[in-house]
Amino acid sequence: MPEPTRPLHLSVALDRPGTYAAEPYVEAARLAERGRFDFVTLGDSFGPPRRGRGRLDALAVLARVAPATERIGLVPTVTTTHTEPFHVSSALATLDWASRGRAGWTVEVSTDDREAAVFGRREAPDAWAAWREAEAVADVVARLWDSWEDDAEIRDVASGRFVDRDKLHHVDFEGPGFSVRGPSIVPRPPQGRPVVAVDATAPAAQATAARHADVAYVRVGNPDDPRAAHAVRAARGDLRQRARAHGRDPGGHGGRLVVLASLPVALHAAADAVALADLVDRWYTDGVADGFHFRPQDPDRDLALLVDGTVPVLQHRGLLRGFYPGSTLREHLCLARPANRYATVRETTVRETA
Amino acid sequence: MTTRKRMHLAAHFPGVNNTTVWADPRAGSQIDFSSFEHLARVAERGLFDFFFLAEGLRLREHKGRLHDLDVVGRPESVTVLNALAAVTERLGLAATVNATFNEPYELARRLASLDHLSGGRAAWNVVTSSDAFTGENFRRGGYLDRADRYTRAAEFVATARELWDSWLPHSSGADGTPRPFVHRGRHFSVSGTFDVPRSPQGHPVVIQAGDSEEGREFAASAADVVFTRHGTLEAGRAFYADVKGRLAAYGRRPEELKIMPGVTFVLGDTAAEAQEKADVIREQQVSPQTAILTLEQVWGRDLSAYDPDGPLPDVDPDPEGRLTQGRVPLGDPFAVAAKWRALSEAKGLSIRQTVIEATGRQSFIGTPRQVAARMDEFVTEEAADGFILVPHLTPGGLDDFVERVVPLLQERGAFRAEHSGSTLRDHLGLPLPVWKG
Numbered sequence: 001m002p003e004p005t006r007p008l009h010l011s012v013a014l015d016r017p018g019t020y021a022a023e024p025y026v027e028a029a030r031l032a033e034r035g036r037f038d039f040v041t042l043g044d045s046f047g048p049p050r051r052g053r054g055r056l057d058a059l060a061v062l063a064r065v066a067p068a069t070e071r072i073g074l075v076p077t078v079t080t081t082h083t084e085p086f087h088v089s090s091a092l093a094t095l096d097w098a099s100r101g102r103a104g105w106t107v108e109v110s111t112d113d114r115e116a117a118v119f120g121r122r123e124a125p126d127a128w129a130a131w132r133e134a135e136a137v138a139d140v141v142a143r144l145w146d147s148w149e150d151d152a153e154i155r156d157v158a159s160g161r162f163v164d165r166d167k168l169h170h171v172d173f174e175g176p177g178f179s180v181r182g183p184s185i186v187p188r189p190p191q192g193r194p195v196v197a198v199d200a201t202a203p204a205a206q207a208t209a210a211r212h213a214d215v216a217y218v219r220v221g222n223p224d225d226p227r228a229a230h231a232v233r234a235a236r237g238d239l240r241q242r243a244r245a246h247g248r249d250p251g252g253h254g255g256r257l258v259v260l261a262s263l264p265v266a267l268h269a270a271a272d273a274v275a276l277a278d279l280v281d282r283w284y285t286d287g288v289a290d291g292f293h294f295r296p297q298d299p300d301r302d303l304a305l306l307v308d309g310t311v312p313v314l315q316h317r318g319l320l321r322g323f324y325p326g327s328t329l330r331e332h333l334c335l336a337r338p339a340n341r342y343a344t345v346r347e348t349t350v351r352e353t354a
Numbered sequence: 355m356t357t358r359k360r361m362h363l364a365a366h367f368p369g370v371n372n373t374t375v376w377a378d379p380r381a382g383s384q385i386d387f388s389s390f391e392h393l394a395r396v397a398e399r400g401l402f403d404f405f406f407l408a409e410g411l412r413l414r415e416h417k418g419r420l421h422d423l424d425v426v427g428r429p430e431s432v433t434v435l436n437a438l439a440a441v442t443e444r445l446g447l448a449a450t451v452n453a454t455f456n457e458p459y460e461l462a463r464r465l466a467s468l469d470h471l472s473g474g475r476a477a478w479n480v481v482t483s484s485d486a487f488t489g490e491n492f493r494r495g496g497y498l499d500r501a502d503r504y505t506r507a508a509e510f511v512a513t514a515r516e517l518w519d520s521w522l523p524h525s526s527g528a529d530g531t532p533r534p535f536v537h538r539g540r541h542f543s544v545s546g547t548f549d550v551p552r553s554p555q556g557h558p559v560v561i562q563a564g565d566s567e568e569g570r571e572f573a574a575s576a577a578d579v580v581f582t583r584h585g586t587l588e589a590g591r592a593f594y595a596d597v598k599g600r601l602a603a604y605g606r607r608p609e610e611l612k613i614m615p616g617v618t619f620v621l622g623d624t625a626a627e628a629q630e631k632a633d634v635i636r637e638q639q640v641s642p643q644t645a646i647l648t649l650e651q652v653w654g655r656d657l658s659a660y661d662p663d664g665p666l667p668d669v670d671p672d673p674e675g676r677l678t679q680g681r682v683p684l685g686d687p688f689a690v691a692a693k694w695r696a697l698s699e700a701k702g703l704s705i706r707q708t709v710i711e712a713t714g715r716q717s718f719i720g721t722p723r724q725v726a727a728r729m730d731e732f733v734t735e736e737a738a739d740g741f742i743l744v745p746h747l748t749p750g751g752l753d754d755f756v757e758r759v760v761p762l763l764q765e766r767g768a769f770r771a772e773h774s775g776s777t778l779r780d781h782l783g784l785p786l787p788v789w790k791g
């Protein structure tokens with residue numbers, strides 16, 4: 001059966017090590033919004049500065065960007081190895097509230113000894129152990145987002161009750177090396193659950209991507225390599241198959257998995273921007289990927305050419321929309337607002353006992 | 355001529371708090387960003403020093419069930435403050451963050467990020483809980499005993515300061531050079547290289563909230579601001595003298611630590627009108643259900659069969675029956691019960707009237723002029739350096755104060771007429787911390 005046609009999804013990384021003021025991030029996000037990108041990403045880790053250049057907490061930067069933008073999705077990396085799942089859930093839910101439904105989360109792990117040493121709590125796990133834990137963290141974080149039903153707040157003056165406590169749920173989650181009782185301290189965010197993204201390039205990350213991700217990135221070292229398209233197509237096929245094995249429908253509305261080719265870009269002139277549009281056109285038309293995640297080499301130069309060079313070509317060819325049809329990141333990505341698992345459980349038990 | 359002592363003002367977001375009235379038609383959302391934006395903009399218009407967010411890491415429970423009578427649910431503080439930095443320019447941004455269920459590297463980095471992104475407006479209210487109840491949401495559970503809460507908090511703050519000082523400053527004012535740090539202590543053994551350069555304030559402002567002996571000592575050693583509970587002028591003067599008196603032992607001057615009690619206020623065109631409004635607010639704050647619940651907190655017993663409009667129960671409190679989790683107890687149950695019974699008998703008050711009378715009276719009630727004078731008196735009489743105002747309505751609860759009281763405070767010379775600097779340290783008159791590389 002042919003799959004429904006989907007819009008081309010574009011996203012771009014805002015990383016700029018050594019920048020500590022808000023304005024450059026705000027300007028870049030606004031520029032990307034003008035280019036009608038679905039979302040921007042910002043990477044993060046607890047590793048040391050590189051070549052003397054540090055970086056700020058990624059979620060903090062994108063929270064600062066939120067009120068200065070209107071439609072674009074905001075997707076920070078938040079790591080799971082040394083952080084508290086409860087705090088991770090609260091911070092991302094808050095980003096979703098502050099951006100009125102535009103938050104996402106790139107799940108990442110910390111496997112470097114230097115990251116372990118700044119916490120001093122545990123040894124650095126290997127990638128497989130770290131991703132097993134990340135998978136459990138992604139699970140409990142999503143449960144915490146669901147731990148409030150959407151209509152839990154009732155403000156019933158007659159009975160004096162602010163919430164209906166039957167619509168708040170303990171999550172009672174046991175993970176490897178942690179447990180969380182819940183419920184969340186933050187009401188269910190506007191998107192129900194912020195969008196979850198995983199860089200599925202490394203084999204250890206693929207199980208988490210197939211099970212929990214709404215968006216998976218597949219990294220491409222050199223897009224001009226003739227084998228690159230084939231590698232991304234294969235990775236996409238594999239991820240979708242694994243998602244199906246978990247009972248998801250990766251092409252459908254519920255369980256959809258958006259696979260993005262993550263490309264390094266270095267655009268020096270208008271001709272480069274057009275050449276990139278050609279590549280996007282070719283790969284997208286051939287069904288290699290559902291869209292792209294661009295990683296600029298020079299954040300100022302490359303983003304400007306992407307927005308003023310590549311995007312208009314794609315729009316002209318009818319591949320890219322010229323406006324945002326929706327207002328939340330889920331809407332941009334054609335992802336359904338997820339049903340609340342706890343609400344479903346209650347309805348089923350009611351039906352069974354009825 | 356001596357310069358007149360000017361007060362500092364902060365705005366507490368009225369969220370999960372038993373003073374917040376949600377059952378009023380004007381009460382708005384406790385979670386939509388627009389509510390935070392409204393209150394922050396009003397505070398900035400009123401030239402406030404900072405905006406303040408409380409924290410609670412486990413939803414409160416009563417009789418083994420989630421407490422449902424007060425506002426429930428709030429955003430994560432640091433994230434919402436980063437967003438507020440985008441819609442304000444001068445206002446300080448203070449987050450309450452627990453030192454027990456966080457780690458120094460991560461939190462120091464988040465606070466330094468807020469300080470950079472806001473241009474030097476970050477503050478951290480250090481709180482310490484370690485109860486097993488809250489711990490059930492975290493990796494390590496409730497693992498600290500009471501005495502160790504403040505030793506951990508003190509070492510946490512010291513470690514954070516080492517990280518904030520770890521970059522070698524650059525003489526030209528550029529970002530400087532990262533340098534490795536090592537901290538080996540009882541609670542933390544960490545090493546590496548911090549990846550955020552020294553932020554505009556050097557160190558974010560540190561606030562301490564906790565009135566115990568250990569809390570006061572910790573404040574004297576490490577805090578820039580103390581957030582305390584409000585009492586009478588006399589009690590305030592005693593607390594003020596006690597805490598300021600502890601500073602010399604740490605080589606600090608009295609003006610290096612600001613004492614800011616949390617206060618409520620009710621304004622009216624006449625004193626009588628203000629008092630009437632205050633009475634209505636108290637009734638809204640203590641619904642019949644809340645009255646019974648408050649009584650149960652003291653008695654440690656299920657009192658749901660009692661009539662809130664009837665007399666107090668004859669039974670004695672059960673000192674073992676802690677029914678409430680996630681909330682500070684009201685004191686020794688027998689003493690409190692005896693006091694409330696006496697009050698009820700003397701004035702012929704019902705359960706609800708007793709609770710209204712005995713708990714949480716508003717701090718300042720009166721015309722704008724009366725309130726301004728009374729607040730000024732607390733400051734000139736050395737009971738406070740300023741106030742953290744806790745409005746009872748979200749999000750408009752500060753509008754009237756800024757409209758009507760702030761101009762009178764300015765007229766008296768008791769409050770600034772403009773922000774003289776752009777950082778929170780500037781507003782509070784605190785120096786940049788000396789770099790201890």
Ligand SMILES: Cc1cc2nc3c(=O)[nH]c(=O)nc-3n(C[C@H](O)[C@H](O)[C@H](O)COP(=O)(O)O)c2cc1C
Nearest residue numbers: 408409450481482483563564565566569581582583
């Ligand atoms: C005015 C005031 C405000 C407080 N706000 C918070 C808060 O927002 N979150 C929190 O977890 N604890 C809060 N606390 C609790 C303190 O951090 C501390 O745990 C408690 O006061 C017990 O410490 P103590 O024995 O030193 O008083 C507050 C305390 C005071 C006095």
